[in-house]
Amino acid sequence: AMDTDLSSQDRKDLDKFIKFFALKTVQVIVQARLGEKICTRSSSSPTGSDWFNLAIKDIPEVTHEAKKALAGQLPAVGQSMCVEISLKTSEGDSMELEIWCLEMNEKCDKEIKVSYTVYNRLSLLLKSLLAITRVTPAYRLSRKQGHEYVILYRIYFGEVQLSGLGEGFQTVRVGTVGTPVGTITLSCAYRINLAFMSTRQFERTPPIMGIIIDHFVDRPYPSSSPMHPCNYRAGEDNGAVYPSVEDSQEVCTTSFSTSPPSQCVFTVTKAHFQTPPPVVTDTLKVPVMGLAFSHQLSSSRLSYQPAALGVGSADMGYPVLFAGGLNAAHPHQLIGPGKEGGVPPIPGQPAHGTQADQERMCTPLDGVHYSAATPSSSEDTETVSNSSEGKCGSPHDLLETIFVRKVGAFVNKPINQVTMANLDIPFAMFAPKNVELEDNDPMVNPPDSPETESPLQGSLHSEGSSGSSTGNTHDDFVMIDFKPAFSKDDILPMDLGTFYREFQNPPQLSSLSIDIGAQSMAEDLDSLPEKLAVHEKNVKEFDAFVETLQ
Amino acid sequence: PLSTRCCAPPGAAPAMNCRAEVLEVSVEGRQVEEAMLAVLHTVLLHRSTGKFHYKKEGTYSIGTVGTQDVDCDFIDFAYVRVSSEELDRALRKAVGEFKDALRGSGSDGMGQISLEFYQKKKSRWPFSDECIPWELWTIKVNVVNLANEQERQICREKVGEKLCEKIINIVEVMNRHEYLPKMPTQSEVDNVFDTSLKDVQPYLYKISYQITDSLGTSVTTTMRRLIKDTLAL
Numbered sequence: 001a002m003d004t005d006l007s008s009q010d011r012k013d014l015d016k017f018i019k020f021f022a023l024k025t026v027q028v029i030v031q032a033r034l035g036e037k038i039c040t041r042s043s044s045s046p047t048g049s050d051w052f053n054l055a056i057k058d059i060p061e062v063t064h065e066a067k068k069a070l071a072g073q074l075p076a077v078g079q080s081m082c083v084e085i086s087l088k089t090s091e092g093d094s095m096e097l098e099i100w101c102l103e104m105n106e107k108c109d110k111e112i113k114v115s116y117t118v119y120n121r122l123s124l125l126l127k128s129l130l131a132i133t134r135v136t137p138a139y140r141l142s143r144k145q146g147h148e149y150v151i152l153y154r155i156y157f158g159e160v161q162l163s164g165l166g167e168g169f170q171t172v173r174v175g176t177v178g179t180p181v182g183t184i185t186l187s188c189a190y191r192i193n194l195a196f197m198s199t200r201q202f203e204r205t206p207p208i209m210g211i212i213i214d215h216f217v218d219r220p221y222p223s224s225s226p227m228h229p230c231n232y233r234a235g236e237d238n239g240a241v242y243p244s245v246e247d248s249q250e251v252c253t254t255s256f257s258t259s260p261p262s263q264c265v266f267t268v269t270k271a272h273f274q275t276p277p278p279v280v281t282d283t284l285k286v287p288v289m290g291l292a293f294s295h296q297l298s299s300s301r302l303s304y305q306p307a308a309l310g311v312g313s314a315d316m317g318y319p320v321l322f323a324g325g326l327n328a329a330h331p332h333q334l335i336g337p338g339k340e341g342g343v344p345p346i347p348g349q350p351a352h353g354t355q356a357d358q359e360r361m362c363t364p365l366d367g368v369h370y371s372a373a374t375p376s377s378s379e380d381t382e383t384v385s386n387s388s389e390g391k392c393g394s395p396h397d398l399l400e401t402i403f404v405r406k407v408g409a410f411v412n413k414p415i416n417q418v419t420m421a422n423l424d425i426p427f428a429m430f431a432p433k434n435v436e437l438e439d440n441d442p443m444v445n446p447p448d449s450p451e452t453e454s455p456l457q458g459s460l461h462s463e464g465s466s467g468s469s470t471g472n473t474h475d476d477f478v479m480i481d482f483k484p485a486f487s488k489d490d491i492l493p494m495d496l497g498t499f500y501r502e503f504q505n506p507p508q509l510s511s512l513s514i515d516i517g518a519q520s521m522a523e524d525l526d527s528l529p530e531k532l533a534v535h536e537k538n539v540k541e542f543d544a545f546v547e548t549l550q
Numbered sequence: 551p552l553s554t555r556c557c558a559p560p561g562a563a564p565a566m567n568c569r570a571e572v573l574e575v576s577v578e579g580r581q582v583e584e585a586m587l588a589v590l591h592t593v594l595l596h597r598s599t600g601k602f603h604y605k606k607e608g609t610y611s612i613g614t615v616g617t618q619d620v621d622c623d624f625i626d627f628a629y630v631r632v633s634s635e636e637l638d639r640a641l642r643k644a645v646g647e648f649k650d651a652l653r654g655s656g657s658d659g660m661g662q663i664s665l666e667f668y669q670k671k672k673s674r675w676p677f678s679d680e681c682i683p684w685e686l687w688t689i690k691v692n693v694v695n696l697a698n699e700q701e702r703q704i705c706r707e708k709v710g711e712k713l714c715e716k717i718i719n720i721v722e723v724m725n726r727h728e729y730l731p732k733m734p735t736q737s738e739v740d741n742v743f744d745t746s747l748k749d750v751q752p753y754l755y756k757i758s759y760q761i762t763d764s765l766g767t768s769v770t771t772t773m774r775r776l777i778k779d780t781l782a783l
Contacts, residue, residue, distance in 0.1 A: 039618035135714035175725035
């Protein structure tokens with residue numbers, strides 16, 4: 001019989017070891033996904049309460065959940081303890097990232113000494129778990145959580161369910177420990193098409209649309225246990241541990257702007273928004289799928305706006321201009337995730353708070369100076385002249401954008417600046433040549449508009465309706481004295497002939513110049529299918545925006 | 551542990567029954583230290599216990615090992631190490647010397663650093679104690695030079711991914727549960743463990759390194775070839 005070789009004391013000890021091993025396993029996994037660095041102290045004098053001679057804290061809520069899931073049982077053949085790690089965006093979409101499985105198989109090692117060898121090997125296995133939890137893709141994601149997404153955990157007991165991980169998931173074995181009643185195995189199955197949703201992807205190119213769509217489906221298995229955020233903050237109620245999700249469009253835009261070229265967000269004065277607002281509206285209405293390519297959508301729109309200052313090419317890759325601009329109109333809408341991390345700011349917050357948010361968002365980017373952006377301009381929704389003073393630099397600066405890269409995922413250091421070369425915008429001739437001219441240029445500084453709402457605000461708050469939140473449709477649109485290209489005007493006298501001669505040799509498109517940023521033509525072309533897919537998906541929003549044009 | 555060389559000179563073949571593992575990495579100059587520390591700390595995490603406290607009748611209790619996360623500055627990578635400043639200092643010193651040697655003249659940026667776990671076997675005078683290695687980790691390093699910031703950024707990420715693979719490899723080896731020295735009695739504990747640290751107790755280890763000279767060969771091989779070539783005329 002199976003148990004004759006195992007004394008009852010040994011059996012009791014073994015069961016205890018396995019139980020506490022399971023609890024510690026859960027603690028290590030969840031703590032590794034909190035988004036913070038973990039640090040515990042070594043102690044030469046044994047305290048008697050440190051299981052497996054390792055200093056692993058016990059977060060009470062986590063222990064509670066684990067015990068609830070186990071319900072007094074131990075991992076056995078066919079009954080595994082699973083810790084599921086998933087990601088939930090501020091929009092409410094979630095995606096499974098990893099399943100950590102603690103399983104038992106029938107292979108028994110009768111010879112092994114329980115109280116000694118098994119115990120030490122379980123200790124070694126926990127050390128391996130500590131190491132492995134830092135090398136799967138979800139670790140880096142979890143270190144960056146709080147703004148666009150949070151990381152959640154769920155513990156369940158029973159059959160392992162891996163189908164939520166998508167196709168081609170990978171497995172890593174943490175280790176095994178043989179015991180007289182079976183072999184304990186600890187492994188992790190993780191989604192791999194997440195690997196390129198890592199920080200690198202957030203910072204440069206958007207993830208492939210199709211894959212993202214797969215993920216945002218209803219959970220196939222109704223949770224037998226509720227999901228919990230890994231972001232544990234001691235002292236808070238269980239229910240309020242992580243930020244609630246808002247349904248309004250603000251959520252969408254917040255995410256949009258803080259997506260990872262968040263470092264590229266800067267404030268543009270309200271003035272710049274006198275160019276066709278529906279473009280921005282359209283951008284803003286894109287739901288934040290994949291957190292990163294909504295901005296790609298807008299950047300492709302940017303290319304159709306040659307008159308938009310400073311940015312004339314989709315190769316910018318980042319929606320900086322528009323994100324910033326909206327901030328100018330309604331600072332609280334875009335910038336900053338809120339003080340508590342993850343809570344999207346709602347309209348009505350004082351500008352000060354938002355400005356602090358904006359500055360806080362920019363703080364990691366020490367030393368970065370955004371052209372055309374100063375904190376003062378974010379508060380300025382009043383007159384255009386004030387905001388133009390807030391602009392720093394000449395139009396020349398406006399054509400230059402400073403891109404920053406994060407030095408590293410985990411580093412709290414000033415970011416190396418990478419300055420992009422001057423952008424050659426189409427119709428560069430018509431860009432204001434110097435500051436004075438710009439101040440007078442109605443395209444840059446349109447006549448004072450009512451300071452209440454920008455057209456964006458209206459579209460932002462209404463689901464396709466044309467009313468602004470104040471209900472005053474007259475304020476939605478401001479007439480621009482639009483000067484068609486190459487027409488004669490006071491600033492740049494030009495006739496058709498001169499125009500033709502000047503533009504025999506147009507400035508090089510930034511998309512064709514090699515020294516512009518990190519994106520190459522090839523990358524652009526590669527991203528076209530995704531862009532198209534995004535557009536296709538958002539047909540409704542496009543239709544709505546077309547409506548607003550009528 | 552760094553300077554004591556009570557047994558075989560570096561580069562000598564490991565003794566029988568000594569497990570040998572080799573890892574290879576290509577890194578940029580400024581990444582050498584962090585990459586080496588990540589690997590060495592991960593190995594030592596698995597090869598350190600809490601301090602032993604011997605009690606009557608040959609039983610002992612074991613202290614508690616704390617751990618902490620370390621973020622790398624030049625690599626997109628993080629690892630866990632044992633919470634022991636003394637151990638960290640010792641490793642940093644060794645890795646620092648290795649890095650300096652790699653940068654020194656005569657080096658083409660290739661070298662290797664070894665972490666060897668050994669047991670001491672006491673011999674009678676006049677013979678010195680024998681050191682019997684039972685596990686040898688060798689990290690081969692190839693230093694690359696990068697031309698621009700873009701390449702450096704890619705290198706940050708690639709080396710980070712590589713190190714993730716190395717950690718998984720190390721854990722695989724650790725999981726084999728192969729030979730480990732028997733738990734020693736109180737009188738033998740210094741033959742198995744390094745008891746000099748105040749908060750943790752790693753197995754006895756030593757770190758050594760070799761730099762490949764610019765010819766890619768060791769000096770003795772060069773001399774032999776010269777002589778051979780001379781004689782061949």
